[in-house]
Amino acid sequence: MPNATAVIAYHNRTKHQLNAYAKGPESLDWDDQPSPFRRFADCDIVKLPLPGAELACRFAELDRPEAIAPRPVSLENVGLLMELAFGLSAWKQFGPDRWSLRCNPSSGNLHPTEAYLISTDPELLGPGVYHYVSHDHALERRAAFSADGCEPALYLGLSSIHWREAWKYGERAFRYCQHDIGHALAALSYAAAGLGWRVELLSECGDADIAAWLGLDRADDFVANEREAADLFCRIHADAPSTADFDPVALSGCLQTAEWFGKTGRLSGRHFYRWPVVDEVAEHALKPPTPPERQTWPAADLPAPSRDDSASRLIRGRRxxxxxxxxxxxxxxxxxxxxxxxxxxxxxxxxxxxxxxxxxxxxxxxxxxxxxxxxxxxxxxxxxxxxxxxxxxxxxxxxxxxxxxxxxxxxxxxxxxxxxxxxxxxxxxxxxxxxxxxxxxxxxxxxxxxxxxxxxxxxxxxxxxxxxxxxxxxxxxxxxxxxxxxxxxxxxxxxxxxxxxxxxxxxxxEPLDDNRLQTFPAYAHLSDPGAP
CATH class of the missing domain: 3.40.109.10 (NADH Oxidase)
Structure with a gap:
């Protein structure tokens, strides 16, 4: 079946109708809800500086990002970028149930999106591939390599664990994973702008290359039904944008020398329901390498918002x-x-x-x-x-x-x-x-x-x-x-x-707040292990 035909068939199959919903689980196994935090065992851990630092700019200033003075490239600022894009924003509790919220929104708060950094800049991080763990606000070093011949740069890749959404939403889950990639890209863009940095989406990259760079194609490192699908790849510019075109061949060459570390733990103990159509549409919707595309957008002319708060406080306060x-x-x-x-x-x-x-x-x-x-x-x-x-x-x-x-x-x-x-x-x-x-x-x-x-x-x-x-x-x-x-x-x-x-x-x-819910700080557990 041609790819387009299969994708359209999936879309029609997963429509909700007035007389019937798209196929999903008949019941939810709450005791086996997928863990929202992926970790790789046996990796070196790079602890990022404690989160909570504030951006100097206000939210309205993001309307003109070119006027925001860029912060220096440092581990502290990279940590702030990751926190404001993908980190925790709070914990909620109702009775015995406790769950985290994040700066990047997610369908059902299930968070299928994972974020990775690749550094080819020895002065920032040892050249390697790093997986971000939002709960710990830390980087797991998945791979180390020699950056000889590579332009010093910082890249960021996004992937999806389709199982996290399919556990609750069944066949429609593939749609929601793609929503969340869009949420995450936008969250990254806002966070970078607040630092005076810019995100260059390297949309020419194909899924197979992204998977190889991030280590997602290493099947033995993942639980079979909980693997990750490559989605987007970006270059982070912390000062004037590089005039050099992105060279995927050079990056692949650097990674040929990589030594890889770590295997994932299980996100769920059981997989009671299976949704093969999700895997099938993912195969039919794989992205090949495409010609580079960049857009030039007109100047933004927006009136000031009524709540001109600090950009970081507003981002962390999103609910x-x-x-x-x-x-x-x-x-x-x-x-x-x-x-x-x-x-x-x-x-x-x-x-x-x-x-x-x-x-x-x-x-x-x-x-x-x-x-x-x-x-x-x-x-x-x-x-x-x-x-x-x-x-x-x-x-x-x-x-x-x-x-x-x-x-x-x-x-x-x-x-x-x-x-x-x-x-x-x-x-x-x-x-x-x-x-x-x-x-x-x-x-x-x-x-x-x-x-x-x-x-x-x-x-x-x-x-x-x-x-x-x-x-x-x-x-x-x-x-x-x-x-x-x-x-x-x-x-x-x-x-x-x-x-x-x-x-x-x-x-x-205007929201109606549920006063039965308790709210706790996002990262109190990092400074006080006994904190709720």
């Missing part, structure tokens, strides 16, 4: 709301427009770490925004207005709203019940100030190159992280919604085929 106050005051229009403006591509994070033209369009279910009539709206991105008008319902009025950018009312009225129903009957989509659906240009991308299926979800996750942080900057809170009735969404919009597909939903509003 996913579990419930919203359905009777809260309307969201101020200025905050709403700031959020929308941040979703448009521009020369600010995380778009400075994104290499491809925008393929995702946004449809908003507006419930309570001050000065804006409730209804269904569209924010067209990257000149797709005419294309959207041609495929969407003929009943839409496409009335332009007076805003600093193109924004259109499609139909006015109370859309709370529609938002709730379409998002798997979840009140979080209707009790918020607004919710939205992310519509991706689907068939043309997947048929051109099957791996772009993953790229569409990465873009959705990237937008999701923008929404998370911008919601915090507006004094409210966001939540990603992976559960929605795919074709029912398409039906509401009037779509007739798979030219466009809904891939992610999101919601923003």
């Amino acid at each position: 996913s709301a579990q419930h919203f106050n359905g009777k809260s005051a309307p969201l101020p229009l200025a905050d709403f427009y700031r959020i929308l403006a941040a979703l448009l591509p521009g020369a600010k994070p995380p778009f400075t770490a994104w290499n491809w033209p925008a393929q995702v369009q946004l449809f908003f279910f507006v419930h309570r925004v001050d000065g804006l009539e409730p209804g269904l709206y569209c924010l067209p991105r990257a000149g797709e207005l005419d294309a959207l008008k041609q495929v969407c319902s003929a009943d839409y009025v496409w009335q332009r709203v007076e805003a600093p950018f193109e924004f259109y009312l499609l139909t006015a009225g109370n859309v709370r019940q529609a938002a709730k129903t379409l998002s798997c009957h979840q009140p979080i989509a209707s009790d918020s100030a607004f919710s939205l659906g992310m519509l991706a240009r689907f068939a043309a991308n997947v048929n051109a190159e099957a791996w772009r299926y993953r790229r569409l979800f990465w873009e959705c996750g990237l937008l999701g992280q923008i929404l998370y942080l911008e919601a915090e900057a507006a004094g409210v809170r966001g939540t990603g919604i992976g559960c929605f009735f795919d074709d029912a969404v398409h039906g509401v919009l009037g779509l007739q085929n798979d030219v466009w597909q809904s891939l992610y939903h999101f919601t923003v509003g």
Whole structure:
């Protein structure tokens, strides 16, 4: 079966329908939930300086990252980068149950994403491959090699453990892993910008090369059903971007001398349910090496956020709301427009770490925004207005709203019940100030190159992280919604085929906090082993 055909078949198979959900476990084995922390045994450990340092910049300054003075390359600043991108942000406890939260969001808080550093700079870290353990805020040295002939550089790779998501979400898990890669790339971009650094996404790299560089192709080092899939590879620029093109052959040459260390422990004792379709679509969506692509984005011109907090405090304070106050005051229009403006591509994070033209369009279910009539709206991105008008319902009025950018009312009225129903009957989509659906240009991308299926979800996750942080900057809170009735969404919009597909939903509003939950500092256990 051709790759594109298989990927589209997987996508159709894993749609939630109004009368049936995608295949998942009939029950959850909570006693055997996969560990959220991967570790490799028998590796040297590089302890990073204690986390908690603050960035000097405020969140609003990230709108113009070129004005942020770069911090020097040091182990302390590399540790701060890893913490603000992938580290713990807090611990929560309810009764005997205790769990961690992280700076990078994850579907179901299951965290399938793993992060690796490769250093070819002997003055920073001994040349080698390092795995980041968020719980310990430490690096495990997976490989050591000679960096002779390699340009001194710092690289970062991202991978996914599909089993972590499949344990809970079954066949739909592959989608959610790709969302989380987009979340993680955006989190890395924001963290780097706060240091005055820049992330260059080396999107030309193929999965096989990334797997070899990170040691993911070493099958004997992993438990069979808990292996990692290569996703993205980046170069970190801590001062002026290198003018030298990335040379994958040179990096592969350095790693030919590598001595590898460590094997993983088990994440789960049992694998009661198996989801072979996840492994199958992963094979069909493998990315080969591709021509290098880089985008030049227009200058970002955003109004100041209402909560101009320290960038690091806002990043660490990001949370996913579990419930919203359905009777809260309307969201101020200025905050709403700031959020929308941040979703448009521009020369600010995380778009400075994104290499491809925008393929995702946004449809908003507006419930309570001050000065804006409730209804269904569209924010067209990257000149797709005419294309959207041609495929969407003929009943839409496409009335332009007076805003600093193109924004259109499609139909006015109370859309709370529609938002709730379409998002798997979840009140979080209707009790918020607004919710939205992310519509991706689907068939043309997947048929051109099957791996772009993953790229569409990465873009959705990237937008999701923008929404998370911008919601915090507006004094409210966001939540990603992976559960929605795919074709029912398409039906509401009037779509007739798979030219466009809904891939992610999101919601923003005033959270209702659960006072039964206790909150503890993220890293108290590092300085006080007896801390809860």
